[in-house]
Amino acid sequence: MKFSADQAAPFTATDDSLVLASVSSPAEQELLNDWLEQQRREHPDAKVDVLRLPHDDPPPGVLAQLVAELEADEDRSVVPVRVFWVPGGLPTRSKVVSLLSGRDTYRPPELIQRRILRKDPSRARVVAGEPAKVSELRQQWADTTVAENSREFARFVMRRAALAIERVELRLLGPEYKSPRLMKPEILASSRFREGLEQIPDATVEKAGEMLDELSTGWSRFSVDLIPSLGRAIFSRGFDPNVDYDRAEVEAMRDNLENHPAVLLFSHRSYLDGVIVPVAMQENRLPPVHTFAGINLSFGFMGPLMRHSGVIFLRRKLDDPLYKYVLRQFVGYIVEKRFNLSWSIEGTRSRTGKMLPPKLGLLAYVADAYLDGRSDDILLQPVSISFDQLHETAEYAAYARGGEKTPEGLSWMYNFIKAQGERNYGKIYVRFPAAVSMREYLGAPHGPMATDEAAKRLAMQKMAFEVSWRILRATPVNATALVSALLLTTRGVALTLDQLHHTLQDALDYLERKQTPMTNSALRLRTSDGVRAALDALSNGHPVTCVDGGREPVWRIAPEDEHEAAFYRNTLIDAFLETSIVDLALAYSARAEGDRLEAFWSQAMRLRALLKFDFYFADSAAFREHVAEEMSWHQDWESHVASGDVDSVLRAKRPLIAGAMLRPFFEAYEIVADVLRESPPDIDEKALTKRALGLGNQYSAQHRVQSNESVSALLFATARQVVADQDLLTPAADLDERRTAFAYELRGILRDMDKVEQFSREQFYAREVARRNLRTEPA
Secondary structure, X not given: OOOOEOOOOOOOOOOEEEEEEEOOOHHHHHHHHHHHHHHHHHOOOOEEEEEEEOOOOOOHHHHHHHHHHHHHOOOOEEEEEEEEEOOOOOOHHHHHHHHHHOOOOOOOOHHHHHHHHHHOHHHXXXXXXXOEEHHHHHHHHHHHEOOOOHHXXXXXXXXXXXXXXXXXXXXXXXXXHOOOOOHHHHHHHEHHHHHHHOOXXXXXXXXXXXXXXXXOOOEOHHHHXXXXXXXXXXXXXXXXXXXXXXXXXXXXXXXXHOOOOEEEEEOOOOOOHHHHHHHHHXXXXXXXXXXXXXXXXXXXXXXXXXXXXXXXXEOOOOOOHHHHHHHHHHHHHHHHXXXXXXXXXXXXXXXXXXXXXXXXXXXXXXXXXXXXOOOOOOEEEEEEEEEOOOOOHHHHHHHHOOOOOOOOOHHHHHHHHHHHOOOOOEOEEEEOOOOEEHHHHHOOOOOHHHOOHHHHHHHHHHHHHHHHHHHHHHOOEOHXXXXXXXXXXXXXXXXXXXXXXXXHHHHHHHHHHOOOOEOHHXXXXXOHHHHHHHHHXXXXXXXXXXXXXXXXXXXXXXXXXXXXXXXXXXXXXXXXXXXXXXHHHHHHHHHOOOOHHXXXXXXXXXXXXXXXXXXXXXXXXXXXXXXHHHHHOOOOHHHHHHOOOHHHHHHHXXXXXXXXXXXXXXXXHHHHHHHHOOOOOOOOHHHHHHHHHHHHHHHHHOOXXXXXXXXXXXXXXXXXXXXXXXXXXXXXXXHHHHHHHHHHHHHHHHHHHHHHHHHHHHHHHHHHHHHHHHHHOOO
């Protein structure tokens, strides 16, 4: 039987070698025998002993024999050897069963191995790992483990042998098949791990091992092939199967991953995000990532399937000191072995469409591993995932109205997958902006931050903020968001195709001037056909309604669909956030007394402070620079503002968009502020939200707020943070007066917004008149 070896023959004429052969079938034994005969023919003076090892834990007799062989000569070389089966041609049903059971699916069943070799002998190759002397291995064992006895040394040698073979096979398969092996025994045998374990009361190696089993994960080789294919099959039911990438970003990330371990931190709008990340890595031939997920997703057959797909299930509560320690060491091991981790930087799905504040919990474990010297640097790789549309927006609208989250389970998963095929949701966009270096923020390993918790936490906050900022800047604006934003401003009034087309142009001009990334669907809004395509995709209440049958079709967003439309609009607010604040600061300066220019800047900074819980901002100095750049587009703006001629600046400004972007947030703040005026000082969050929903529904019915989307439990959550930041939840003698003053301040901001919207409507009607005049002019 023919074979080929992918490692050069490890023997010389004077070698004394111990071959550790991992074979477990007659066919593999024959391949090994042929290979050994060839080595002996080529090196007749070499002494070659062979010990056959099973794929799993060896029986006591085999382990005792390995102990004896290792003690025979410290200078002999240990050479790991295994039969590598080239992928291809294996029965899919057998693969799926093997995947769920945890078996090595790249090794075909014994019953068909001979048949495969008869048809194509090249399908099996004997591969040998890099040899190592017994003395070298013994020194590594003493340096890194508790080094308890000779049997443990034998197990250590077996683990080293398996890892050496793994490196050879990865060169044959490619980086996308890289995955940690032997994680549990490696960690439990580590002297570093044992020393820390001794400091935890009532901790035992057995309990720690059970927790490692709970955390255990890894990409089996078949799951590297299968899971992205399943993921693609799921999202392709409703999305374009070709994910949109920036190829330059992919290649830059590929170079980075070759040099350092990375944490891929992705934006989170959908459960599909956890599917898309492995798809993106696999189809770009990048190393797979190990993704953290809540233990609530480990149900039914999904548990073992996801574990063998790189998912690490975490307990919801991390209050057990032993569990926290094991998790910390687990993360450190993955980083040290240069495997990549991934999770949502927001910690949970954003149900409003805008990006949530970053969560630092898991990042602290990675920072500890870095500062402990497990890697000379760790990269935080931002990942932007965005969609033209999502079916989950109906669920999010229910949450906004006070609904409860549906628990995950098999029926939930069935309905989720089924919903993907209900209609065409457009494209998926994945961006990989430049990575953030942990070394840049934390300094060198073992540096001052290793012992200064306050400094470390501040640096982590800055790192996480920078990652989120880069995600926001890289996320392209799409047509769904722009059309939804425009139609929400009409408050249910329908617009024609021409009205939509010409009104969108100011926003597109602004985005191009700011060099904001846009999708092709957004760029096509320059044409009427592109606007019509976007409207058709959003029609039938998703969330746009087309009213047809008259002189021409018109489109609107019905009140019951406003929450869904708001999700899409919120995905682009950051692109228009600074110009929206400029609108409101200008309107405020027009009614201010004294130095109006100073009033403009003061109000811009005040608005930034009020909105900081809902949006990301550059630091104060950079924010002022951005606003100054924005205003530099308007000639002599400072003299106009200082002289009180603010209205001329507002009338000339394009776009006037503050109402479209920010009204729901300030109306939600106002509702909460009004609830506080009639509430005890220490009202809890649940009671505050309940009262706000009730008052908000009243205000909506009375048209005291201008859209249903302002009445949202999701917006009230951040509104509570705003009032807490204003110190309006702490008992004090002047609390009632300050609560009343804050409510009036918000009313003033909303009046400024009314003025901005009035000028925006005047611009709209002026364009309408010009357009009609153009139509009636004689040829």
